[in-house]
Amino acid sequence: MTLHVVAEFRAANGQEDRLRTALEAMIEPSLAEPGCLIYQPYTDPNDPSRMVLVEEWTGPDALDEHFTTAHFFHVRDVLAQILAEPMVIKRLVAA
Template sequence: MRPVTVVLLLRARPGSEDRLRTALEGMIEPSLDEPGCLAYQPYVDPNRPDRMAVYEEWRDEEALREHWRTPYFRHVAAVLPGILAEPMVLRRLVPADEGG
C-alpha cells in the first residue's frame, strides 16, 4: 500500500478568486481531520491570483475515495462549476525514481 499524491490545478473566473480561495481553504481542516489524509494544502500563484493548486497526499486509494464521498467535498464539488473558468485538472504524482 503506497500513499497517493495528487495535485489539483484550478483557474477562477474573473471576480471569483476570493470565492475559490475560500472554498479551498474551507477544505483544509476537515480534510486533515480524515484518518487517511497525510497532507492537504492549497496554493495561490502570486503572479496570477486566478490560478490555484491544491497538493494532497492520502494513505492509499481508498482514503482518497472516502474523501470524495464526504459531504464537504461534495458541497465544494457542486459549487466549483460556478467559480471555475475551466474544468480543474487532477494530476496523480509518483516519486521521480518511480516515474516513466
C-alpha cells in the same frame, strides 16, 4: 503506497476570493479524515485566478473515501459555479 494529488484550478473573473475561500475551507475537514496526510492550497503569486491544491493520502482507497464526504460534495458544487475551466487532477506515486 502513499498517493500524491495535485489539483489545478482557474477561477472565473471576479471569483478569485471565492475559490481561495472554498479551498481553504476544505483543509480542516480533509485533514480530519483518517487517510489524509497533507491538504494545502497554494495561489500563483503572478496570477491570483490560479490555484494549486497539493494533497497526500495514505493510498487510493483513502482518496476515494474523500470523494464521498459531505465537504467534498459541497466544494464540488461551489467550484462548478466559479471555475473558468475544468479543474485538472493529477494522481502521483513515488518512482
